[in-house]
Amino acid sequence: MDRLPVHYIPHGGGPCFFMDWQPxxxxxxxxxxxxxxxxxxxxxxxxxxxxxxxxxxxTVSVTGNPSPGLIYDYNGFPPxxxxxxxxxxGHEGLASDIARRLRYGGVDCDIEPERGFDHGxxxxxxxxxxxxxxxxxxxxxxxxxxxxxHIKIGRLIAPLRDQGVLIIGSGMSYHDVGxxxxxxxxxxxxxxxxxxxxxxxxxxxxxxxxxxDWASAPHARDCHPREEHLLPLHVxxxxxxxxxxxxxxxxxxxGAKISAFRFG
Numbered sequence: 001m002d003r004l005p006v007h008y009i010p011h012g013g014g015p016c017f018f019m020d021w022q023p024x025x026x027x028x029x030x031x032x033x034x035x036x037x038x039x040x041x042x043x044x045x046x047x048x049x050x051x052x053x054x055x056x057x058x059t060v061s062v063t064g065n066p067s068p069g070l071i072y073d074y075n076g077f078p079p080x081x082x083x084x085x086x087x088x089x090g091h092e093g094l095a096s097d098i099a100r101r102l103r104y105g106g107v108d109c110d111i112e113p114e115r116g117f118d119h120g121x122x123x124x125x126x127x128x129x130x131x132x133x134x135x136x137x138x139x140x141x142x143x144x145x146x147x148x149x150h151i152k153i154g155r156l157i158a159p160l161r162d163q164g165v166l167i168i169g170s171g172m173s174y175h176d177v178g179x180x181x182x183x184x185x186x187x188x189x190x191x192x193x194x195x196x197x198x199x200x201x202x203x204x205x206x207x208x209x210x211x212x213d214w215a216s217a218p219h220a221r222d223c224h225p226r227e228e229h230l231l232p233l234h235v236x237x238x239x240x241x242x243x244x245x246x247x248x249x250x251x252x253x254x255g256a257k258i259s260a261f262r263f264g
Contacts, residue, residue: 154238
């Protein structure tokens with residue numbers, strides 16, 4: 001079986017792709033990317049792991065719900081966006097395998113049998129996998145927000161790529177909500193994006209070193225006042241191993257430079 005690539009993707013703002021009142025074209029390029037990126041994947045996608053910016057736990061956790069519901073964890077949007085459906089099945093066996101791998105590697109992991117998918121999962125995957133027919137689990141971030149721990153988590157789940165498991169980190173490479181909402185200028189987004197793209201395309205050891213110390217990058221804290229939307233990338237980088245990174249998407253959205261990355 002072909003080893004599947006790993007991806008870090010942007011999930012937009014709330015249910016942005018499913019509203020008709022956004023300024024024309026604001027999310028169009030991102031939507032196109034999300035619809036098209038699975039077409040470039042060679043190999044049989046048997047299941048999906050998503051690490052979303054919108055689930056943090058003190059102990060790393062994975063969804064074990066065989067029929068996950070949706071968590072509409074956004075506020076103030078049109079009523080129809082709370083009726084969106086993405087009925088992908090869960091995968092209890094994969095959840096158990098992930099928990100076992102993490103525990104064996106020294107990372108405590110719980111299985112959450114009731115939790116559904118938050119919007120960092122179902123909003124982008126409603127575009128990327130609209131048939132909702134691929135078994136999917138969600139893996140939480142650690143509330144420690146440790147870059148090194150999240151890289152380690154990626155390394156521990158990396159062998160699943162050889163078993164038809166697609167690993168996706170879902171966040172935003174720029175995430176100052178106030179700037180994206182137009183309340184202030186998106187300070188430093190181009191400088192940070194340039195640093196991040198260069199880091200991702202660096203050799204693996206250098207890449208991991210740079211990502212561990214991401215807060216020292218130009219305008220890092222202007223672009224990420226809190227790092228939860230960047231940390232899914234650290235899991236992806238850990239899962240990538242020695243593979244070359246590439247920029248899969250880049251655009252300016254609401255005044256901010258935003259990118260997506262692929263390995264393998």
